[in-house]
Amino acid sequence: MKPETLAQHLDESRDRLEPRWDDAREAHVQAGLPHRARLHRRRRVAAGVVAVVLVGVIASFAVPRASQVRVEPIADARFEVVEQSKTREAYRVERGAVWFDVKPGRAVRVDAEEVEVEVLGTRFLVERVDARVHIVVDHGVVRAKWKGQLSTVNGGEEAWFPPREKALKAVEPALPPPVEVAEPEVPALPEPVVAPTPAPKNPRLLKPRTAEMIPTVSAQTWKELAQAGEFERAWEEMQKAVPPRDEPAELLLAADVARLSRHPDQALAPLRRIIEQHRTDPRAPLAAFTLGRVLLDDLGRPREAAAAFERVRTLAPDMPLAEDAFARQIEALFRGQAPEARQLAEAFEKKYPTSARLRAVRHFGGLP
Amino acid sequence: MILAVPLRLADPPAPSADALYRQYARYVARLAFRLVGRDGDVDDLVQDVFLAATAAKVTSSNEHELKGWLSTVTVRLASKRLRRRRLARFFGFDDAPDERLLSPGASPETVTLVAQLYRRLDTLPTAERLAWTLRHVENEPLEEVARVCGCSLATAKRRIAAVQEALTETDHEA
Numbered sequence: 001m002k003p004e005t006l007a008q009h010l011d012e013s014r015d016r017l018e019p020r021w022d023d024a025r026e027a028h029v030q031a032g033l034p035h036r037a038r039l040h041r042r043r044r045v046a047a048g049v050v051a052v053v054l055v056g057v058i059a060s061f062a063v064p065r066a067s068q069v070r071v072e073p074i075a076d077a078r079f080e081v082v083e084q085s086k087t088r089e090a091y092r093v094e095r096g097a098v099w100f101d102v103k104p105g106r107a108v109r110v111d112a113e114e115v116e117v118e119v120l121g122t123r124f125l126v127e128r129v130d131a132r133v134h135i136v137v138d139h140g141v142v143r144a145k146w147k148g149q150l151s152t153v154n155g156g157e158e159a160w161f162p163p164r165e166k167a168l169k170a171v172e173p174a175l176p177p178p179v180e181v182a183e184p185e186v187p188a189l190p191e192p193v194v195a196p197t198p199a200p201k202n203p204r205l206l207k208p209r210t211a212e213m214i215p216t217v218s219a220q221t222w223k224e225l226a227q228a229g230e231f232e233r234a235w236e237e238m239q240k241a242v243p244p245r246d247e248p249a250e251l252l253l254a255a256d257v258a259r260l261s262r263h264p265d266q267a268l269a270p271l272r273r274i275i276e277q278h279r280t281d282p283r284a285p286l287a288a289f290t291l292g293r294v295l296l297d298d299l300g301r302p303r304e305a306a307a308a309f310e311r312v313r314t315l316a317p318d319m320p321l322a323e324d325a326f327a328r329q330i331e332a333l334f335r336g337q338a339p340e341a342r343q344l345a346e347a348f349e350k351k352y353p354t355s356a357r358l359r360a361v362r363h364f365g366g367l368p
Numbered sequence: 369m370i371l372a373v374p375l376r377l378a379d380p381p382a383p384s385a386d387a388l389y390r391q392y393a394r395y396v397a398r399l400a401f402r403l404v405g406r407d408g409d410v411d412d413l414v415q416d417v418f419l420a421a422t423a424a425k426v427t428s429s430n431e432h433e434l435k436g437w438l439s440t441v442t443v444r445l446a447s448k449r450l451r452r453r454r455l456a457r458f459f460g461f462d463d464a465p466d467e468r469l470l471s472p473g474a475s476p477e478t479v480t481l482v483a484q485l486y487r488r489l490d491t492l493p494t495a496e497r498l499a500w501t502l503r504h505v506e507n508e509p510l511e512e513v514a515r516v517c518g519c520s521l522a523t524a525k526r527r528i529a530a531v532q533e534a535l536t537e538t539d540h541e542a
Contacts, residue, residue, distance in 0.1 A: 003532060006485065009478045010504060016470040017482065017505065019401035019410045026393050029411045030386075036415045037422075227473050256472055286476040321480050324487075356491045 020229065024073045031081035069108055070101040072232070072262070082111070097127035097134075099262065115161045116145045124153075133161045223250070226257045235261035248274050248283045255290065264298035267291075275311060285316035289325055292332065302336035305329075327357040334364035342366050383429060385422050393418070395435065396442055402505050403446040403498060404453075405469060405486035416445050443498060443516050450494040485535070492531055499524050500531035 069089050073079060077096025083089060088107040091100070101123045102108045110117040110126050115133040117126060119142050127134040135144055136158040144151045146161040153159045222241055225234035234257045238244075244254040251270040258266035271294070274287035288311040296305035309332060312325035326348050333341035345365020349358065362368070383391065393414060400413040420441050428434055469482050489497045499517050502508045503524075508516070514524035 003536060006481070006535060007504070009481045013470050013474050013478045013482055014505065014507075016474050017402055018471060019397050019407050021394055021397045021410070025411075026390075026397075029393070029414050030389055032411070033389075033415055033419060036412070037419055040419065227471075229471050252476070253472060283476045286480060319480075320484055324484070356487055 022229075024071070024079075028071055028081065032084055035084040069103070070099075072099040072101070073097075083109075093126045093128055093133075095128060097125055099123065099125045113161070114146060118143045118145070135159045135161075222257065223253060226253055231257050231260040235263060244270060246273065246277065248278045248281045248287070251278075252283060252287060252290075255287070255294075259290075259294055259298070264294045267294050275308075275315075279315060285312045285319060285321055285325075288312040288315060289321055289328075292325065292328055296328070296332050296335065302332040302334075303338065306332035306336060306338065323352050323355060324357070326352075327355070327361050330361050331364045334366075383434075385418070388421060388426065388434070389418050392434065392438055396438055399439055399442050399506070400446060403443065403501055404449060405489065409449055413442065413445055413449060417441050420445070440516050443502070447494055447498055450497065453490070454494065488535060489531070492534055493527075495519075496527040496530050499527035503528050 069091075071079065071091065073096065077098050078094045079098050080092045080094060081089075082092050088109065090109040090111070091098075093110060093112040098110075100108065100110060100119070102119050108119050110119075112126050112128050112133045113131060115126075115135075117124070117135060122137065122142060124142050125134075125136040127136075133146075135142060135153055137153045142153045144153060144159060144161065151159055222234045222237035225231075225237060238254065238257055244250045251274050255267040255270040258264065258270070268291065271287045271291040274281065274284055275291065278284055288308050292305045292308035292312070295301045295308055306329050309325040309329035313322045313329070316322055326344070330341050330344050330348060333344065342365045345361050345367050348355070348361050348365070349367070352358065355361070396417050397410050397414050400410050400417070401407065404410075404413065417438060421438065426434070426437065428437070469486060470479055474482075489501070495517065499513055499519075502513045502516060503510065510521060510524055510528075513528070514521045517524060517527075519527075
């Protein structure tokens with residue numbers, strides 16, 4: 001890329017080049033310090049007795065992350081790290097709702113009130129509501145122990161302790177109850193074509209538990225929260241606001257909010273809207289690329305992802321993004337066990353002989 | 369902005385380990401992220417930096433000195449991590465890079481370019497990549513880049529120029 005072009009974009013983006021870092025993550029990283037210190041000591045001993053030939057490769061496997069659990073508190077939830085060892089981790093939810101995303105094979109326990117939750121590779125939510133505990137399982141299986149009784153909660157199910165009647169049932173998306181709204185102040189515009197409202201995943205889980213409903217805020221608030229990187233709150237507010245305008249920038253932002261607040265299925269509609277209705281917009285290729293990533297990485301739908309990545313190449317064949325989209329299309333075809341992956345890999349090799357992605361493309365295409 | 373100056377020890381009262389972490393964790397996280405370009409690597413790097421601070425028994429209370437010391441250690445540890453990653457990539461074991469490095473609000477062109485930039489940086493020698501990142505992303509003066517990287521000014525200039533040339537070649541190929 002031209003130095004002046006790069007310099008210009010760096011100047012524009014420098015302040016935005018930041019990790020996703022908040023108080024919860026900061027506390028979580030600090031809590032893992034003692035475990036990492038033990039890991040360093042063990043590593044020093046091992047290095048003295050083991051002859052390593054492929055130092056880099058083996059080291060990258062021998063340095064596991066301090067935690068195999070991604071913890072995402074919602075709003076002002078509070079949790080505590082009780083234990084972090086090589087074999088298991090334990091947490092306590094003290095207030096509010098917290099998502100736990102546990103890598104397969106990792107043993108994790110979460111306590112809340114008198115409820116103990118044991119999992120092995122799953123994604124689930126633990127919420128304290130006054131003296132009761134609410135568990136929702138996104139995927140995998142969770143065992144919960146309460147007053148000596150064991151309950152199993154499967155993916156797509158939820159449970160309350162103490163139980164309500166019919167406590168174990170599939171989670172159904174529920175519409176929030178109507179609230180009095182103030183008309184948001186919007187500038188006079190031509191009548192927009194409104195994108196369909198995405199169905200909320202489970203808005204009950206994401207509302208703060210207060211005695212009164214929080215009144216609807218203006219339509220600008222979810223965008224401001226998204227701009228500030230607070231995607232969970234932005235998602236909550238977006239459910240209460242008018243649907244995003246049918247305008248590429250706003251649709252892209254809405255897709256980001258859905259994606260980054262762990263509602264990837266709700267990102268599909270706004271992205272597709274951009275690609276279908278705004279295909280000449282310069283953001284359409286990026287929307288197609290993002291659609292491909294969501295379908296492949298978040299939703300496990302490789303064949304649809306391959307079609308989305310191919311769309312990038314159709315919309316913008318000469319953009320640098322086309323090379324990346326081509327590589328990911330081949331990866332998606334590989335994951336979908338489509339035979340055309342090999343043929344496309346050969347085409348990629350011819351078109352981009354010095355590409356940084358060539359090794360990966362050869363692997364996905366089954367090329368030597 | 370990196371302030372790489374020699375750490376003058378024994379300037380009481382020094383911050384406790386907890387206070388040091390609370391005050392500078394975000395600063396270290398941001399620098400680590402910009403150096404390695406992967407959000408997934410930031411937690412480990414931050415932990416390693418503050419464990420090093422504890423082991424070194426950092427006792428200065430001067431913010432200028434503390435930031436300089438922390439940033440130097442961050443660069444050194446980031447260098448190790450990047451070298452390991454390059455070797456893992458050689459054997460096809462590298463994780464997929466982050467596609468979106470910027471917080472929302474940046475233009476799509478900028479988002480795409482910055483992601484491409486970091487993917488290209490991933491393919492370049494670590495020492496050169498770090499020098500270039502410190503100079504052009506962190507906006508450090510050349511003298512500070514040389515000092516933090518532990519090399520001469522001439523070497524720092526050469527490393528930065530090598531990356532700049534590699535990035536320009538990419539543009540010509542595209």
